[in-house]
Every structure is written in C-alpha cells, then in structure tokens.
Amino acid sequence: xxxxxxxxxxxxxxxxDSFRNGQETVIDAVLGGRDVFGxxxxxxxKSMCYQIPALMLPGITLVVSPLISLMKDQVAAxxxxxxxxxxxxxxxTQGQYFKALDYAKGGKYKIIYVAPERLLTESFLGxxxxxxxxxxxxxxxHCVSQWGQDFRPSYLKIVDFVQQLKKRPVLxxxxxxxxxxxxxxVMNILQLKNPEIVTTGFDRKNLSFFVKHAKDxxxxxxxxxxxxxxxxxxxxCITRKLVEEVYGLLMERGIEAAKYHAGMTDGERxxxxxxxxxxxxxxxxxxxxxxMGIDKPDVRFVIHYNMPKNMESYYQxxxxxxxxxxxxxxxxxxxxxxxxxxxxxxxxxxxxxxxxKAQLEQVLEKDEExxxxxxxxxxxxxxxxxxxxxxxxxxxxxFCGNCGNCQKKLAAEEYQEQLQxxxxxxxxVKLRRPQPLKRAVSQNPxxxxxxxxxxxxxxxxxxxxxxxxxTDKTIREMSMYLPExxxxxxxxxxxxxxxxxxxxSEFLAEIRRYKNNGQVGETTVTARAKIRFPKxxxxx
Numbered sequence: 001x002x003x004x005x006x007x008x009x010x011x012x013x014x015x016x017d018s019f020r021n022g023q024e025t026v027i028d029a030v031l032g033g034r035d036v037f038g039x040x041x042x043x044x045x046k047s048m049c050y051q052i053p054a055l056m057l058p059g060i061t062l063v064v065s066p067l068i069s070l071m072k073d074q075v076a077a078x079x080x081x082x083x084x085x086x087x088x089x090x091x092x093t094q095g096q097y098f099k100a101l102d103y104a105k106g107g108k109y110k111i112i113y114v115a116p117e118r119l120l121t122e123s124f125l126g127x128x129x130x131x132x133x134x135x136x137x138x139x140x141x142h143c144v145s146q147w148g149q150d151f152r153p154s155y156l157k158i159v160d161f162v163q164q165l166k167k168r169p170v171l172x173x174x175x176x177x178x179x180x181x182x183x184x185x186v187m188n189i190l191q192l193k194n195p196e197i198v199t200t201g202f203d204r205k206n207l208s209f210f211v212k213h214a215k216d217x218x219x220x221x222x223x224x225x226x227x228x229x230x231x232x233x234x235x236x237c238i239t240r241k242l243v244e245e246v247y248g249l250l251m252e253r254g255i256e257a258a259k260y261h262a263g264m265t266d267g268e269r270x271x272x273x274x275x276x277x278x279x280x281x282x283x284x285x286x287x288x289x290x291x292m293g294i295d296k297p298d299v300r301f302v303i304h305y306n307m308p309k310n311m312e313s314y315y316q317x318x319x320x321x322x323x324x325x326x327x328x329x330x331x332x333x334x335x336x337x338x339x340x341x342x343x344x345x346x347x348x349x350x351x352x353x354x355x356x357k358a359q360l361e362q363v364l365e366k367d368e369e370x371x372x373x374x375x376x377x378x379x380x381x382x383x384x385x386x387x388x389x390x391x392x393x394x395x396x397x398x399f400c401g402n403c404g405n406c407q408k409k410l411a412a413e414e415y416q417e418q419l420q421x422x423x424x425x426x427x428x429v430k431l432r433r434p435q436p437l438k439r440a441v442s443q444n445p446x447x448x449x450x451x452x453x454x455x456x457x458x459x460x461x462x463x464x465x466x467x468x469x470x471t472d473k474t475i476r477e478m479s480m481y482l483p484e485x486x487x488x489x490x491x492x493x494x495x496x497x498x499x500x501x502x503x504x505s506e507f508l509a510e511i512r513r514y515k516n517n518g519q520v521g522e523t524t525v526t527a528r529a530k531i532r533f534p535k536x537x538x539x540x
Contacts, residue, residue, distance in 0.1 A: 009055050013081045015496035020045045022200035027052050029196035030135060030170055037192060038174045039199040042319030046174045047074060050137035054111045059132035063113045065139040066152060071113040073295050076464040082498030087113035101127055116154040119161040133169045141173040145185035146363060177312045180393055202392045206322045209384040210404035211332045220333045224303055231300035235285045236317055238306035238341055246305060247285040260286035277465035279456055297324035298472040303331045307338035307378055310370035311391050324473045334378045342371050381405060447514045448479035454510055458503060482511055
C-alpha cells in the first residue's frame, strides 16, 4: 500500500489537496525515521500526522490511546476511506479481541489502535514481538507525566513495551495541551531520540470565548441556548447530579438532548453518544467523562455549566467546538461556589495509588495552583484569549476582538465615541455590538438540507457517525458548487476515491435532480419540536 507521494495518499484516502499547519513537518520527520513530538490544538489534525505515514511505511503503525470512543470512530472513518484498521480495547469481547489479533498476525491491518493497558499482556506482546512495527504513535501523551492534568500510570508501560520489541520503531508523541514542564517530562520518560518538536500554537482563531457571571445558572444557560437554536452543542456539568438536572430541564422544554456520565451503564453511554454524533440528539449534557476522542466536527458551541478545575481541562473541553474550522462559541457560566466544589474534588483525589505520599502532595499542590489560575481567568477584565495563550507559554496580542471582554471594550469605546460626537447622548440608544459568529451559509439551503439528510441516512445504515461519511463542510461545498460527475465530486474538499465509489452516485443523483427541477428529492425535512424557553431574564 506504500505510495511515493504523501499528497497522493492525502487526496486518495482523505480527499484533501493540502496539509494543515505543522502536519507536513511531522509527516516528513516520521518518514525520515525521526521521533516527533507534536503539540497541536484540538481540531488541528493530529490524526493525519500518523495516519499518512502509516499508509506509506512498510510495516504496521500502532496508535496508543486511552480513548475507546476515539478508537471506534477513527477506525470507522479509516474503513470508510478504504484503509484496513482495527482497535484492541476493553469494549471487545474475548472472542472479538483474539479474532482481531489473528487478523493482525495475518497482516490485514496497516493501523492498529490499542489501549495502554493492553501493551504488556501476554497475548498482545506475543503478537508485537513478531510483528513488523514501523511506527508507534502515542495520543494524549500528557497522560505519561505526573505533572500533567490527567496522569495515567498505565502510560508508563509504553517504555517497557518498546524495549521488548525486536527493533525500536519511530516514536510519535501527540497532545493538545502541555506546559513546558510537562513537555520536558514526556520527552525524558518516553526516551524520545532527538525529536522533531512541532508546536503549531494553541490559538483557535475560529473560537470565541465568553464568561458569564451568574447567580441564576439556569437563566444564563437558556440565554445562551437562545442564540444557538438548532445548532449542535455540548453542556459540561461538574457532577452527575447536575447532568441529570440540566438534561431534565432541556427535555421539559422539548430540546433534543442526550446525557453522559460515569454512573450510566456502558450500553446507555454508547447509545447516547451515537445519538449525539449521528445528530439524533442536538445537545449532549455530560460530565468531563465525555468528549476525549469525540471527533464530531460540527459542534457549534460548548457551555461549561460550572468552572472546570484547570485551564488544561477547559481548553481541551471547549476545544471540542468548531473542529471543522467554522466559527463557534465557548461559554463558561461562573459562580463562586465552583471554586469550593473543585477544591473538594482536588483534596479528595486519591486515585493514583502508585504515587508515594510525598509525590501525591506535590501533585495536589500543583492542582491547587491550576485551580487558582482557572479562577483568575474567570475574573480577568482583559482578553480571555490572551490569558489562555499566555498560560500555555504563548505570546498574544492584548486585544483579539471576538471574546467577551474584547467585545465589551469595543462597546465601551463606541459609547465614548458617541458621547464625543453628541455631548447630549444619554446612552439610551442601543449601540451596535460586534457579531463575531457569522458562519458560512449554503447558497442552496434546500439542497444542503437534503444532502445532509441523505448523509445521515447512509450513516445510520452503516452504523457510523454522520461525519464519518461526509462532514457538514463537505456537504455545504457540494450544495454550493453542484458537481455534475465523479471527477467534479473528487474536487470537493473531504471527498476521497473510496467514498466516491461507495456513495458518489447517490449524492450526484440528488444534485442532478435539484439542478434539473429546482427542487430536492422526496426526503422531507422534519421540523424541530418547538422549544419552550423560560421568560428571558436580564443579563447578569
């Protein structure tokens, strides 16, 4: 399957003509036999950095990840793109696990996703010692550092695993969030050899950040939801009890929602996650147990109903908005009680039993400092984006123009300008406020909606999330450019050869019907249930 040109692979399997910032540097380093360390924000395309080399290198690529949901979705996406891939984790029955392992031994897969806990098991190690492993990619690599916000002792097994292989593969380490201290720790623990370090920057320019100080969280929540009617979003709550409460509020008002927390059964969580990723549920209400590895690209807003315990968690969770590059919004509803709740969780965290008492005290001290910085973020009067970027060691302008504080500054400047121009101005005339969230709209909305529903129907038949077939962005391009044949369809961003073979005729038929008749097919758009918002409260 190896191909000479990385651009051929990118176009053939994934339907793109160019790489995003940082991707090509990482890919070239891996293909040249050099270790890499990629610190790239959520939505920057980290997965492409190991999937492209995997298809070009002669042997197998292992992707080590703690995220069962990510493994499932990425394997589904790869299979749809015509790439043989598999995952090995606790979601498989023993029979399924050994069947997949037999296929792997037979050389069926180019990419195998594996949970870190599996690496040193007798069965997996027996396979790996005799396999031709060219590349090991380690996702969420900050988990290897006890100074990271999400330390997992199982990640320490990676080094032992690599040392037992007949030859050392190229190692790739990837994360969206890592301070300088964590970066150094990762490189030392994993024993990366002269790695190519690629930091594309933490700035997600398509995201707007807002903090709402509210005595009445519910009023603040529905105020935000009014602005995002009919859009896909995530609401994060700090406890399971609050998840249930907020979910109940949404259901009472006819808002299509799902819920997700650790108190639910695996089956319930899986069904609700599928409902969200396939657009049957517009909003997911969840604890932070949901989201790591969720690759839904069209999440238009993320609301934190409570303040998270650190900036790393907030950045990662808020970053699940706008993965397709479209304008999206991130809201944090703040109440002083959040500080006390988070401190309670920090002081009672004794999960890392492998740490000594002295080490545990150091971790708790670090967690307290992170909580303090998160609280400072909620109270800053300056640019939220600048505060966040500075926290991760990145320089930023004092004014971004599209966060809550910068918008307030713009409004205040406009007010002063009116006073200078009209000395008798009393402020009663409503001033124009900036509108940062103008999103691309299809030129043919009826066709766009029909293609979207066709896509959703195909996804349901195949048992995969809708975006695995085509993203909203790809559907929007189809409705805008109206491709007439296979060649024209391949010019659409996100359309690869495998998907044209599988679905091209159906989408082209729908487009042809629209062009010939000025109308879409028989698929009808079902109106959303009418949402009953509570009476609008004044802004806090």
